[in-house]
Amino acid sequence: xxxxxxxxxxxxxxxxxxxxxxxxxxxxxxxxxxxxxxxxxxxxxxxxxxxxxxxxxxxxxxxxxxxxxxxxxxxxxxxxxxxxxxxxxxxxxxxxxxxxxxxxxxxxxxxxxxxxxxxxxxxxxxxxxxxxxxxxxxxxxxxxxxxxxxxxxxxxxxxxxxxxxxxxxxxxxxxxxxxxxxxxxxxxxxxxxxxxxxxxxxxxxxxxxxxxxxxxxxxxxxxxxxxxxxxxxxxxxxxxxxxxxxxxxxxxxxxxxxxxxxxxxxxxxxxxxxxxxxxxxxxxxxxxxxxxxxxxxxxxxxxxxxxxxxxxxxxxxxxxxxxxxxxxxxxxxxxxxxxxxxxxxxxxxxxxxxxxxxxxxxxxxxxxxxxxxxxxxxxxxxxxxxxxxxxxxxxxxxxxxxxxxxxxxxxxxxxxxxxxxxxxxxxxxxxxxxxxxxxxxxxxxxxxxxxxxxxxxxxxxxxxxxxxxxxxxxxxxxxxxxxxxxxxxxxxxxxxxxxxxxxxxxxxxxxxxxxxxxxxxxxxxxxxxxxxxxxxxxxxxxxxxxxxxxxxxxxxxxxxxxxxxxxxxxxxxxxxxxxxxxxxxxxxxxxxxxxxxxxxxxxxxxxxxxxxxxxxxxxxxxxxxxxxxxxxxxxxx
Amino acid sequence: xxxxxxxxxxxxxxxxxxxxxxxxxxxxxxxxxxxxxxxxxxxxxxxxxxxxxxxxxxxxxxxxxxxxxxxxxxxxxxxxxxxxxxxxxxxxxxxxxxxxx
Numbered sequence: 001x002x003x004x005x006x007x008x009x010x011x012x013x014x015x016x017x018x019x020x021x022x023x024x025x026x027x028x029x030x031x032x033x034x035x036x037x038x039x040x041x042x043x044x045x046x047x048x049x050x051x052x053x054x055x056x057x058x059x060x061x062x063x064x065x066x067x068x069x070x071x072x073x074x075x076x077x078x079x080x081x082x083x084x085x086x087x088x089x090x091x092x093x094x095x096x097x098x099x100x101x102x103x104x105x106x107x108x109x110x111x112x113x114x115x116x117x118x119x120x121x122x123x124x125x126x127x128x129x130x131x132x133x134x135x136x137x138x139x140x141x142x143x144x145x146x147x148x149x150x151x152x153x154x155x156x157x158x159x160x161x162x163x164x165x166x167x168x169x170x171x172x173x174x175x176x177x178x179x180x181x182x183x184x185x186x187x188x189x190x191x192x193x194x195x196x197x198x199x200x201x202x203x204x205x206x207x208x209x210x211x212x213x214x215x216x217x218x219x220x221x222x223x224x225x226x227x228x229x230x231x232x233x234x235x236x237x238x239x240x241x242x243x244x245x246x247x248x249x250x251x252x253x254x255x256x257x258x259x260x261x262x263x264x265x266x267x268x269x270x271x272x273x274x275x276x277x278x279x280x281x282x283x284x285x286x287x288x289x290x291x292x293x294x295x296x297x298x299x300x301x302x303x304x305x306x307x308x309x310x311x312x313x314x315x316x317x318x319x320x321x322x323x324x325x326x327x328x329x330x331x332x333x334x335x336x337x338x339x340x341x342x343x344x345x346x347x348x349x350x351x352x353x354x355x356x357x358x359x360x361x362x363x364x365x366x367x368x369x370x371x372x373x374x375x376x377x378x379x380x381x382x383x384x385x386x387x388x389x390x391x392x393x394x395x396x397x398x399x400x401x402x403x404x405x406x407x408x409x410x411x412x413x414x415x416x417x418x419x420x421x422x423x424x425x426x427x428x429x430x431x432x433x434x435x436x437x438x439x440x441x442x443x444x445x446x447x448x449x450x451x452x453x454x455x456x457x458x459x460x461x462x463x464x465x466x467x468x469x470x471x472x473x474x475x476x477x478x479x480x481x482x483x484x485x486x487x488x489x490x491x492x493x494x495x496x497x498x499x500x501x502x503x504x505x506x507x508x509x510x511x512x513x514x515x516x517x518x519x520x521x522x523x524x525x526x527x528x529x530x531x532x533x534x535x536x537x538x539x540x541x542x543x544x545x546x547x548x549x550x551x552x553x554x555x556x557x558x559x560x561x562x563x564x565x566x567x568x569x570x571x572x573x574x575x576x577x578x579x580x581x582x583x584x585x586x587x588x589x590x591x592x593x594x595x596x597x598x599x600x601x602x603x604x605x606x607x608x609x610x611x612x613x614x615x616x617x618x619x620x621x622x623x624x625x626x627x628x629x630x631x632x633x634x635x636x637x
Numbered sequence: 638x639x640x641x642x643x644x645x646x647x648x649x650x651x652x653x654x655x656x657x658x659x660x661x662x663x664x665x666x667x668x669x670x671x672x673x674x675x676x677x678x679x680x681x682x683x684x685x686x687x688x689x690x691x692x693x694x695x696x697x698x699x700x701x702x703x704x705x706x707x708x709x710x711x712x713x714x715x716x717x718x719x720x721x722x723x724x725x726x727x728x729x730x731x732x733x734x735x736x737x738x
Contacts, residue, residue, distance in 0.1 A: 614734035617669075621661045 003053055004062045007078045010046045010088060011127045013039040018120035021113055029112030033103045036116035040099050040123055044092035051085045061133055061197070071192060079133035079196060082490055083343065087130040087263055090350045094255040095123050097471040101358050102247040104467035105365060115155060115245070122148035126256050130263065135184045135194040138264065142180070142224065145260060146173045149252050153244040165240040172237040176227020183220030186213060187271070200270045208275040215278045218271055218290030221264075222297075229261025229327045232301040236562055238324055242316040246361030249316060254323055254353035259346050262330045265294075266339040295335025299429045302328030304560065306436035310443070311545065311557040314371045315360045318444050322397065323353055325433060329412050332426060338415030343491045345408035348482045352396035352405060355475040359390035362468055363448065366461040374542065375455035376448040382461040387449050389472040394445055396479045398438040398526050406522070407483030409434060413518035427518075431525045438529025446537040645686035652679035666718050666728040670711075677707050 017039035021032040063077025106112050125148050128141030154166030188194050190210055191202055202209055230238040242249050276289040305324035312318045326349050333342035380387045396403035416427035536544055546553040659672025681700045688696025722728050
């Protein structure tokens with residue numbers, strides 16, 4: 001057995017756990033949880049082992065042929081390189097912490113087994129995306145992730161809002177996936193392969209191999225990312241997905257699933273290095289590349305979500321919009337030709353956002369499912385561990401040095417300030433987003449954890465049990481340290497950058513040496529945000545912003561009316577389409593085709609009936625006439 | 638005058654046409670029936686003529702068969718007409734229109 005073949009075990013263990021739970025241990029919640037946790041923990045240890053042993057080799061592949069039709073060859077193959085090894089660790093590591101936490105959080109629920117089966121299925125699908133070595137396999141797992149997220153968001157399906165949110169997430173994702181599938185087919189049609197390595201080699205040898213379809217292919221593939229990573233205009237599903245249990249929000253909507261889109265972009269980044277070109281009908285796009293569009297979509301999503309987050313009051317929704325905003329930053333980084341920075345931020349974000357969500361879950365658990373931050377306050381004294389870990393997550397998210405977020409955010413800012421690929425507009429946008437991030441996160445901290453007590457439910461709040469606290473502590477460690485572990489260099493290895501090893505104390509100050517402008521602007525933004533939040537919310541009992549900003553605040557609170565706009569738009573298109581279909585059915589199908597057939601038949605029948613006189617001699621005459629006709633036809637002509 | 642094949646055939650055709658005309662035009666069933674026999678015999682005449690002029694007896698053998706079958710057919714047909722007449726008290730085709738829907 002080769003070393004890389006162990007990755008099969010990593011992949012299949014969670015699937016086995018899901019199967020065992022569904023088939024055998026439905027009635028034993030505790031056993032199901034143990035199976036699920038054991039599977040993901042084993043996967044984690046194996047991934048760690050693989051990471052350590054395969055770190056030096058650039059990549060390894062272990063594959064079996066799955067199907068071959070004509071010149072379409074599809075393998076089920078596992079691709080191990082720096083990128084996928086790192087993602088493996090995130091998925092199984094953060095996922096593992098969340099599995100453990102879930103056991104504490106979900107204990108009281110009746111359907112724990114179903115929950116853990118879905119969770120294991122999700123882990124399996126996510127690992128499949130990470131390890132896939134070709135587009136088709138990635139797409140299969142991509143859809144599996146969609147299904148398992150549907151199951152998890154709609155876990156409390158008795159609740160109408162949860163069921164709706166699950167449907168919304170699934171359908172919105174499908175929209176993006178449709179573009180993704182088209183992109184895959186386009187790439188296969190033009191390059192004749194779906195395998196990442198083969199494609200990469202082809203494109204490296206002939207950068208113009210995609211011809212005029214390069215830009216379109218890039219954008220279609222990006223559609224997949226748009227759905228999974230919730231980029232504008234498909235961002236609407238992510239906040240609603242918070243209807244699921246909080247650990248699910250942490251797992252899916254912070255650490256893994258939404259990261260899949262960014263990961264995929266990094267995985268196929270070679271596509272975007274092809275010579276940019278547009279087909280004739282899109283000639284107006286000449287001069288800008290697919291990457292430019294991607295970066296602006298990412299930047300716009302980041303700003304939009306950050307603005308919305310400022311006026312949300314539900315603790316999970318704030319985090320959801322913050323996730324959206326951070327995902328926008330990552331996509332922007334990829335669009336700025338710095339996939340390494342995007343991936344770096346993805347990694348650190350996975351740690352601290354999972355931490356934040358689990359912290360929020362701990363609060364919600366303690367307050368018996370109250371989620372409005374204006375009904376909290378003073379939780380610092382009641383729940384010290386939750387508070388301190390939450391604060392660590394917040395500081396990391398806001399990019400306060402030396403927390404991990406500072407380094408990854410700085411990498412993105414540096415990418416935006418880069419003289420070759422960078423863009424001043426996007427740099428300003430990113431700085432603005434950083435300031436807003438700090439503002440809304442500290443608004444949350446001040447209102448929910450510090451500040452005056454606003455509701456008597458807080459008086460009865462107790463710190464959560466150990467099984468929920470320990471994952472928080474565990475996640476807090478990488479949230480602090482991930483910035484100077486050498487992650488950036490490690491990821492850089494996947495994109496062929498030359499790694500220059502720095503010692504950890506050099507790395508702490510690396511951003512300042514590398515791009516002092518970006519680092520200083522980032523720090524400045526953080527301080528502005530923090531100052532503003534302190535000014536407005538340190539002692540606030542109710543939100544002062546609506547009075548000051550008026551209409552704008554209302555628009556922010558209502559998520560800029562995107563859901564409403566979509567509802568109206570969909571209603572209109574739906575109405576139009578159904579009217580069209582109705583017209584078509586009524587006139588073409590029922591009118592022309594059904595009635596037409598019946599009418600012609602009847603007409604002919606009526607006409608022929610005239611010939612049936614019942615008179616023998618008429619028949620004899622017609623018969624004779626027929627014979628004469630035939631004779632003339634055969635002989636006479 | 639030398640009688641050739643074409644003369645026989647002309648007679649045969651004339652007989653056949655007369656028979657057909659009778660079948661189509663006449664109203665009495667019995668007369669129609671006789672016209673039918675006329676057509677059969679026109680065919681017989683043509684067969685015999687061909688047989689004679691081709692020095693091949695097959696046609697004449699065929700004619701014997703036709704005469705035999707025709708005799709049988711006449712008996713059945715007449716029986717039917719008699720039965721019909723008893724039932725309808727008429728042997729005119731205008732009265733026999735039950736085949737019309």
